[in-house]
Amino acid sequence: MAWDHGYFSATSYTCGAYRELAPAWLDFAALLKGHQPPRGHEGEAFSYLELGSGMGFGLCLLAAAYPEGQFTGIDFQPDHIVHSRRLAQRLGLANISFQEADFLSLAASPGPLSAAHHYVVAHGIATWISEPIQAALLQLASAALTPGGILYCSYNTFPGWLAATAYQHLADELRRGGAHSGQTLKGAAERLTGLLGSTEAPSALAQAQPALRAKLAQIPNQNAAYVLQEYGNEGWQPIYVADLHRRCATHKLRFHASATLPENFLDLLPANVRPAVLAETDPGLRQSLQDLAINQSFRRDLFLRGVAFSTDSELRQRISGVMLRLLEAPATESYVFTTSFGQVSGAVERYRQLEQGLTGGPRSFGQLLEDTGIALPELAKTVSLLLHSGRIGFDRCACADFNRARQVNDQLLELILDGRPYDHLLAPGSGGAVVFSLVEALILDGQRRHLGGQELEQHLQQGLAGRGRSLQGEAAEKLTAFAERQPRLQALGVLP
Template structure:
């Protein structure tokens, strides 16, 4: 079989960054469901392994935000490893390494990876690879974890992907006919062909009536990044799973499902009222997870698995949870608290959320301090914080553990790369142990600001910088400048900018 085992290897993947992979986030999600995290406290040294690390940007940002961590990225695509190693060198990171390797060979002989990591993560890998590779992925994740460690695995799920499975199948047939060189075109044509079978909005076809979500998904195809489109759909192993299928396969390798890194999904009381009783009435964990996914038409899961659970008392868990430090992140004033979740839109009582954010406006607080200051019950505070973290209004506080100077050096290198045309869109936020979105427009405005340009001169610099890279904008430059100036103090508070 070819070295790529049916995975689409003709193009490199996009440079994605996923906040749920941060150690502090994983620890909090584990604690929500009663598991003591692998680290006894924030700032403790740890080892972290990413399986399928892609272009390496996300892992490099974590290495910059967590100087006490030792990070390893594994990918079998040599182009990815070349890019990742070069990026780590450009950013001056000494606590990260990238290894070109195949899951099959590593599963057979994990070598120094065996039982050496507190965290193992595999984002967007499991349901894009063939069955033998998927089994090797789970076997390797289990072998690489310390007992009590956390395995994060995100994957496509049914029933949410049922509609798209017809498109993927048709696109794969077209790709096989046209060849690798025309792969993107093949999927575009498949989308057009399938759209023609849906009929009109007024007189929908049988297919459109059976799969009402298909029209909306197909409408997105022409605007999607070509690299994403191919990496998403052009793999021989593309196969979404029902949740119980992956959980059973994980269990065969001593990986027990524990919680969701999509924080609101750990609170079933947030489910829509019309489906909540049926889900809560089911006592079998596997059936309950299945009912939950069916009720919300789940399409993507971010699951946490454990390799061994240490029994803890409620007081021990409460003590560990109380130590977690939190801070305001990017939280513009609002009178309404509506959160978009996989359970639908969730609305919160504004007074409770405003009270909590007012506490954090005075500076970082521990979970325990927030319990005292708000007088909320532990479960209620955990739910509110989960929603605020999910919305990006609140973040974890790592200022005491961060190497701010190193993080800012990394950001300066990233800013240079962004302005040169690299498709990166994130900077390190050392205060929160994560990253923030940061666009090319903002990088050009910051550069002009540092050159002491202002007003129309700064706006003109933006337009000229974009033109030099073959880019353009639809928004008014003045509006973009105003938004950046408003955001800048929040970025400074997070240690992103000096």
């Protein structure tokens, strides 16, 4: 077999940043289920490994946000490694390295990966590779983790991906016939749509897979690099949760919690399926019932190599020290959260009380316990939903390097303006990143040139036109929206 083992290697992957991969987020998710995280406290030194680090953008942001950590990215695609190393050098990051390596070869001779890591993450890789490569991935993750360390593994799951299997199969057959990959994906969508009949007279396939029509309609509008990487791999195969959990268990990796925080609270399940799920006493089977009940399509699971269970007193002490802050939380008359369990509504008074407690600045979980009088389990759920919605975040002001972050963001802004496909800036105050568009980069560039009013609008429009882009909406509206957002970005250390 070729060096890529059937993985689609003709193009590079997209540049993404994912909040669930941040150490503070992983620690909190582990705490929710009673595990003492591998770091004793925020700001403690740690080692972090990403298997399948792609273009390295997200890992570079984490390295910039957590200067006390040592970060390593592993990827077998040389184009990815070249990009990652050059980006890390451009951003001036000394606490990160990237290694070009193949999982099979590394599993046979782990070398530097035998060192203990507190965190190992594998985002969007496990179900895009063939089973022998997946086994090597899990073997490496287990070998690289220190006892008590956390593995984050996200993957496509059944039953939610059942409808897409017909599309991927047809695309794979067309590809085997010699069609170009981009044409293959478009042609497969068109051909399969033609087999669905009309909405008034659906075919047997459309009746059996009612979600397929909507899935096919999305493909032409999705990022081309994502679609190619999503469906173009010979090893593409979503998996039922029980199957992956069993495979992890053979490598001493025990499922513990979900990094999708609301999924740790089964009382949030829809009322019509909740009793059937909660009635099951076996934890593994309960996970299967949960996924079937909600038609789960993507999981962000945390596995442990050795569990450090907490007593109630230890858990309260540790979680009480977690620092929280407001993020971008505009005033709202209702609190409705979109989760994999469906729409979840919260009591307005409770959520508003908690957010008001953070308006004066960051507060610890323990301080919020005292201020609100909410019981710990209920406050943990309330905080989890607010974190999930992006209204609040973790606070890292005490150990963040704001000068370094400013230098990193200045470089990122230059790269965005130069046409790099980046859409995030570093937020040192929360230990994460925030979405930041080309439109916002151009507005900020105009402000730094001391432009205002119509001159700034013209700068924005000309900047987009010069990059082959057009403005969606009115320029004045974009300027107003950015002006409203700017103080929040300054509070997070995104902007000076």
